[in-house]
Amino acid sequence: MSTLTVTKLTKRFGGLIAVNGVDFTFRSGVISAVIGPNGAGKTTFFNMITGLYAPDDGIVELDGRSIGGAKPNRITSLGIARTFQNIxxxxxxxxxxxxxxxxxxxxxxxxxxxxxxxxxxxxxxxxxxxxxxxxxxxxxxxxxxxxxxxxxxxxxxxxxxxxxxxxxxPKVLLLDEPAAGMNPRETAELTALIKRMQGELDMTVILIEHDMKLVMGLSEHILVLDYGTKIAEGSPDEIRNHPRVIEAYLGKSAGEAEVIA
Ligand SMILES: Nc1ncnc2c1ncn2[C@@H]1O[C@H](COP(=O)(O)OP(=O)(O)OP(=O)(O)O)[C@@H](O)[C@H]1O
Ligand SMILES: [Mg+2]
Missing domain, CATH: 3.40.50.300 (P-loop containing nucleotide triphosphate hydrolases)
Incomplete structure (x- = not known):
C-alpha cells in the first residue's frame, strides 16, 4: 500500500495550461477517482504521475519520496502501473x-x-x-x-x-477510462473485478472514468478537474451534490450532466 501525493502539479502545452496547480493526496489502500469533462486534464495528470510528461511545476511524491520527472521505467519499478485510455x-x-x-x-x-x-x-x-x-x-x-x-x-x-x-x-494502479466502450454488463463485471482486485491485493487504485455509476459505486475519494484546475474533492455524496461540479458538467454536455444529477 502506498500514498501518492501531488502538490501544485502543473503542465502547460504552449499557451494552454492542461493541469493547473493541482493538490491532492490519493490515500493508501483505497480506490480514488479523477473525473471531469472532456479535456479537463485527467490523462495529462496521469501522464505526469507515470513519467510520460515531466511536470512544468509541482511535486509528485510516492510515500513521501519525490518521483516527479522520473522516466516511465523508473516509475514502474517504484511500484506505479497504469493502463491507457486507448488500448x-x-x-x-x-x-x-x-x-x-x-x-x-x-x-x-x-x-x-x-x-x-x-x-x-x-x-x-x-x-x-x-x-x-x-x-x-x-x-x-x-x-x-x-x-x-x-x-x-x-x-x-x-x-x-x-x-x-x-x-x-504495483502498489499504485492507475486506470484511464477502463470501462470506455464497454456495454452495461461488461461495465458491471469490470466494477466487480476492480473492487475484488483492490481488496485482495491491497492496492492504491486511481481511476479516471466518465461512467458516473462506476465512479460513485467504486471510489471513496474523488478529485474533480475542470480546465486543468481542481474544482472539488470529496466523497461520492459530496461530489454528487457539489454546485461547481454540477455546473461544470451542465455547462459541457447534457448527457454527462444527466448521469451525475
Ligand atoms: N501532448 C499534448 N500537446 C498539446 N496539447 C495537449 C497534449 N495532451 C493534451 N493536450 C491538451 O490538454 C488538455 C487536457 O487534455 P487531456 O487529454 O489531459 O484531457 P482529459 O481530461 O483526459 O480528456 P478526455 O476526457 O477527453 O480524455 C486538452 O485541451 C488537450 O487538447
Ligand atoms: Mg483522457
Missing part, C-alpha cells in the same frame, strides 16, 4: 506474452533468451509463465492464453491491459 497491447503477441512483458522489468534474466540457459534462469522463466497464467485466470482470460491479443473481444482486451499492469506488481 495499448502488443496486438500480434499472444495474450500470455502480453502479460509476461509486464513482468519483464522484474525478472533478472531476459525473458526470451536462448535455450542454453543456466537452471536459475529457466526456473525463473517457468515461475513467470505460471504467474502469468494465474493472472490470466484471475481476469478470466486463460482460455485465450495462446491467441493473438488483437483477436480478443474488446472487453477482454481491456481486462488484459489491467492484467498486464498488475504483472509489474
Amino acid at each position: 495499448r497491447l502488443f496486438g500480434s503477441m499472444t495474450v500470455l506474452e502480453n502479460v509476461m512483458v509486464g513482468m519483464h522489468g522484474r525478472l533478472k534474466a531476459g525473458l526470451f533468451g536462448s535455450i542454453f540457459q543456466p537452471p536459475r534462469v529457466r526456473h525463473e522463466e517457468i515461475e513467470a509463465t505460471l504467474e502469468g497464467y494465474r493472472l490470466l485466470e484471475y481476469f478470466g482470460l486463460e482460455e485465450w492464453m495462446n491467441e493473438r491479443a488483437d483477436s480478443l473481444p474488446y472487453g477482454a482486451q481491456r481486462r488484459l491491459e489491467i492484467a498486464r499492469a498488475l504483472a509489474t506488481k
Whole structure:
C-alpha cells in the first residue's frame, strides 16, 4: 500500500495550461477517482504521475519520496502501473506474452533468451509463465492464453491491459477510462473485478472514468478537474451534490450532466 501525493502539479502545452496547480493526496489502500469533462486534464495528470510528461511545476511524491520527472521505467519499478485510455497491447503477441512483458522489468534474466540457459534462469522463466497464467485466470482470460491479443473481444482486451499492469506488481494502479466502450454488463463485471482486485491485493487504485455509476459505486475519494484546475474533492455524496461540479458538467454536455444529477 502506498500514498501518492501531488502538490501544485502543473503542465502547460504552449499557451494552454492542461493541469493547473493541482493538490491532492490519493490515500493508501483505497480506490480514488479523477473525473471531469472532456479535456479537463485527467490523462495529462496521469501522464505526469507515470513519467510520460515531466511536470512544468509541482511535486509528485510516492510515500513521501519525490518521483516527479522520473522516466516511465523508473516509475514502474517504484511500484506505479497504469493502463491507457486507448488500448495499448502488443496486438500480434499472444495474450500470455502480453502479460509476461509486464513482468519483464522484474525478472533478472531476459525473458526470451536462448535455450542454453543456466537452471536459475529457466526456473525463473517457468515461475513467470505460471504467474502469468494465474493472472490470466484471475481476469478470466486463460482460455485465450495462446491467441493473438488483437483477436480478443474488446472487453477482454481491456481486462488484459489491467492484467498486464498488475504483472509489474504495483502498489499504485492507475486506470484511464477502463470501462470506455464497454456495454452495461461488461461495465458491471469490470466494477466487480476492480473492487475484488483492490481488496485482495491491497492496492492504491486511481481511476479516471466518465461512467458516473462506476465512479460513485467504486471510489471513496474523488478529485474533480475542470480546465486543468481542481474544482472539488470529496466523497461520492459530496461530489454528487457539489454546485461547481454540477455546473461544470451542465455547462459541457447534457448527457454527462444527466448521469451525475
Ligand atoms: N501532448 C499534448 N500537446 C498539446 N496539447 C495537449 C497534449 N495532451 C493534451 N493536450 C491538451 O490538454 C488538455 C487536457 O487534455 P487531456 O487529454 O489531459 O484531457 P482529459 O481530461 O483526459 O480528456 P478526455 O476526457 O477527453 O480524455 C486538452 O485541451 C488537450 O487538447
Ligand atoms: Mg483522457
